[in-house]
Amino acid sequence: MSDNDDIPFNRDFPLKPGVVEEVRPGVRRVLCNNPSPFTFTGTVSYIVGRGNVAIIDPGPDNEAHASALLEAVRGETVTHILVTHTHRDHSPNTARLKAATGAPVYAEGPHRASRPYYESEKISTESGADRDFRPDVEVKDGDLIEGRSWALQAVATPGHTANHMAFAWPGQRLTFIGDHVMGWSTSIVAPPDGSMVDYMASLHRLTQRDEDLYFSGHGPEIADAQRYVRFLIRHREAREASILHRLAKGEADIPTLVRAIYIGIDPRLTGAAGYSVLAHLEDLVGRGIVATDGDPVIGGRYRLANGE
Structure with a gap:
């Protein structure tokens, strides 16, 4: 969502729903068929590793997408399910995948607002929140989550939501960035669910890391990610x-x-x-x-x- 030309957006994302695409060795992605002005072509779920794998962001309450993910890992063992944040286009399908695979669920925690509600605010402003979600394992910034062929580090990136957590793969210099950074559009920061103070701090923090390829919750991957994050920072400063x-x-x-x-x-x-x-x-x-x-x-x- 932007009216400006200062960010090099990339809206070229031909992936079709249900198709399994290997985008790098050890990284596959599957698109859910939930397009909208807010989700672009839909939510992207990721499969990390081979043989023993992790699934990142199972997506919305969508049985067809759950089936596509399970078909993609047929013959493999899902050892971890990771969730970047608790919006309804990312986390509700977790229950289906956990029931089918038995894999434990890793995330920062249940949904919460970035600040207390003011008296005049109604909880309905967060209609996009998945309030039923509970992880099996609550991860903190810096925690290492390891599989047989991969190791992901939790990177706290609050702002889009208070519990937003990205997952970096330092060995591959890439990050599964959730909705914190997207290549097709700017991210929505909507109080009290989100916080611009937290969002900007998280952007600045990302510029101090080494990962330079981002896989986002919607749309194409982001190459030269550090440069792109600096574009986003300047965009927000210009908006202010x-x-x-x-x-x-x-x-x-x-x-x-x-x-x-x-x-x-x-x-x-x-x-x-x-x-x-x-x-x-x-x-x-x-x-x-x-x-x-x-x-x-x-x-x-x-x-x-x-x-x-």
Whole structure:
């Protein structure tokens, strides 16, 4: 979701649902048939290793996709199921795969918001959350998860969700990055589920790592990933500057800011754009740059704190 040309997006992703594609030795991917403005062509699940394998992000509640994954590993043993985060397009199918394989489930933890809800907020704003998910093993940043032919390191990347966890394969210099970084679009950061402060910190942290190939939860892989992450950081900084530029002209609500900043946006994405603007405003209010009456919420009005 973006109105800008400063990020080299790649929307060339011809993979068809249910097809097993080996993209690198030891890495296969299978696309779920759940396309939408938010999921692009659908959720991508990954199979790591050969013989004894891990499955990353089983996807939404979709029996056909579970069957495709199980068919892809026929004759092999699934020893681990890893989940990057608890949105409904990533984790609900976990129960099917665990029932079929008996493999333990690894993830950061159950779904939770990035901050407490304000009084005026309703829990329905997180309708995309999988609140039933519970991992067998809760992994922490830096934990090593090892199989027979692979070793993945947990990399805490909160921001898109509070419990977002990427899984790096340092030996291959690649990372299964979930929804934190996507090649086809920017990621949505929607409070209170997400946090722009956490998201930006996670982006900066990724630039300190060695992995330079990302496999994302949607769309194609991202080569030269460090350069791409720096593009994303600059994009978010430019988005913040655009918000401040508009507020310099006077107080505004979030729909007004979206209209000023997201020129030509797909109308189906205006709500999500509003939450991304809110994420920036939360950060700006916290830093004392922007002011609002009461809590920084989606229905609030915002102005520069210096009164200009």
